[in-house]
């Protein structure tokens with residue numbers, strides 16, 4: 113009975129689970145369906161204006177015309193746009209506010225119509241007596257009559273205009289005053305230029321004496337970006353601005369224009385992994401980018417979760433969304449820019465601020481020094497800048513690669529977390545063709561950085577403890593889990609620290625269970641070296657040069673119906689080592705050797721290494737490893753020396769921690785600063801749980817590979833203990849067919865103790881027999897047998 117009940121409960125819970133799962137499967141389409149329904153509804157409303165939507169359409173139209181009057185012609189369109197705004201912004205408070213102000217604006221427009229038509233009515237009544245027209249509908253009439261009663265004609269017009277303008281400003285977030293100011297400035301500059309031209313003529317010849325004074329006055333000048341960005345040759349300001357007050361007005365206006373903020377709804381673009389990233393260069397491009405952001409699709413759903421196949425991709429809903437924060441710190445940035453310029457000014461360094469990029473945790477101010485200013489002078493003022501800006505730390509990039517400018521990076525007062533989900537929902541990640549694309553984070557301009565591990569082709573991640581390495585490795589693994597099936601990519605995780613990667617135990621992508629024993633770890637690396645060799649042999653057999661070519665050949669033969677057991681597609685393999693230092697302590701030579709051999713040849717074989725360490729010392733990251741692992745990520749470290757060990761230059765010691773990194777993949781001229789994506793342990797747990805539940809992972813990891821790795825570990829352990837004359841001694845004994853300690857002593861010129869130990873080892877290996885009193889030991893192996901032994905164990 114009890115068993116029956118339990119079974120019943122089990123079946124009902126399974127059914128519930130299935131229903132919940134089905135609901136989850138449809139979840140991504142709900143928004144799309146909602147948008148379509150809303151769109152159809154508003155088309156219907158709009159068409160009903162023209163009396164072509166039957167009885168219901170006419171009734172609705174009569175009702176709304178009664179409410180809004182003439183304004184109703186635009187109401188369906190505006191209402192549709194408002195609903196889209198709400199849906200695409202997840203009903204954020206800002207979107208709701210904008211909707212409210214738009215409704216207020218519509219009411220004001222109705223009131224205006226009401227007023228206009230009221231006047232027109234009075235005029236019509238005067239001419240044609242008796243004809244009436246209620247232009248603003250019920251709403252317009254209500255507001256209009258109330259205002260008219262309380263404030264009279266002129267007062268009502270004033271209030272309606274004021275409320276309308278305020279609504280427009282709040283909805284569009286555009287300052288009306290700045291438009292006016294721009295218009296005024298435009299004329300003033302024209303006038304200034306005229307004045308300058310006249311003056312130039314007048315003061316010809318007297319320039320020298322006034323030079324120094326003018327220079328001082330000009331020092332706070334920021335170029336007018338309407339005329340384009342200053343060229344290096346134009347860096348020293350021309351005598352355009354003369355009066356001090358004008359300069360500061362100009363500066364204020366320009367700073368506002370310069371600020372580039374990654375708006376939360378910005379559709380970020382990733383950078384091709386091999387190209388150096390540059391922040392936006394000109395005002396024009398910034399404006400364009402801004403425009404682009406406004407026409408982005410409602411939501412980009414990566415195809416990764418809807419693809420068919422045996423492997424069920426984890427849904428994005430298992431991950432947390434980033435919070436959308438509004439960027440209202442323009443004033444703060446403007447003040448910092450002014451302070452920065454003033455500080456440099458005080459030390460006699462004249463600069464022009466040409467760009468401000470506000471990233472998730474750091475803002476970069478781009479300075480253009482005046483002709484004749486030494487870059488080193490600005491670099492040497494780092495501490496003074498830090499003091500004046502009261503910043504925890506600043507990093508100076510002098511010069512910014514490919515630009516005639518210096519970048520000063522100042523930490524933001526409030527950090528914006530870059531959530532991993534936001535990156536994988538980004539179009540670029542979804543569209544990345546590589547199966548081992550890695551969503552790294554966001555750069556200073558707020559752009560998403562997606563890189564291809566295949567192109568790296570090996571990556572070293574280093575930084576002090578607590579700087580964000582483990583989170584970075586988690587995002588790397590998660591990027592793969594959201595992108596590739598276990599048939600496409602296999603992972604080997606080596607975690608001597610035991611705690612970091614064990615969370616992934618049981619996922620279908622693992623080639624072998626997470627390796628925690630350092631001895632087995634170095635064998636796993638050796639297995640990868642062997643696998644690389646075998647892959648190269650396979651490539652040679654079918655005359656291809658790399659994994660892509662091989663897999664294409666396999667695909668071709670499958671199409672031709674010639675699939676064979678040993679001619680299957682090969683997966684890419686990513687080997688992740690979390691804490692290289694622990695491996696280097698156990699078997700430094702062997703680990704270094706394996707890493708070097710792998711890194712030299714593994715790229716074409718589709719085997720990639722990701723190595724992390726918290727000890728960026730030369731004992732761990734040896735010269736050989738460094739030379740062979742070309743891509744690096746440096747997290748915050750304690751000293752410039754450590755920074756140089758990782759990326760061959762200072763800079764990582766200035767990082768802020770918590771995922772703030774210098775990303776330096778091969779092919780970049782200089783590292784770029786990136787705020788790494790964040791993923792919590794809970795999110796990782798949910799994804800792993802999902803993969804284990806949905807993908808039926810039986811514990812059938814490559815058993816043969818495991819065995820190989822284990823025997824290799826045993827081999828390694830015994831070979832460490834084996835005497836260096838072992839092989840020679842065995843050969844000598846087999847050759848002479850006689851085994852005695854004295855002969856070993858004599859031939860190899862070693863002491864009695866060592867020779868006795870050597871004999872014991874030969875006995876353990878089964879080459880010679882046990883001691884038999886005074887009789888000499890028996891020789892048990894022939895030359896051929898020893899050759900076989902060598903192949904298997906040496």
Ligand SMILES: Nc1ncnc2c1ncn2[C@@H]1O[C@H](COP(=O)(O)OP(=O)(O)OP(=O)(O)O)[C@@H](O)[C@H]1O
Nearest residue numbers: 576577578579580581582583726770771788789790
């Ligand atoms: N990208 C990020 N965004 C925000 N916070 C982060 C980010 N990365 C790491 N952190 C914060 O820093 C803490 C430490 O990160 P993490 O555990 O990755 O450091 P670690 O370098 O691996 O340290 P250890 O070497 O001791 O394991 C995290 O718990 C998290 O709070």
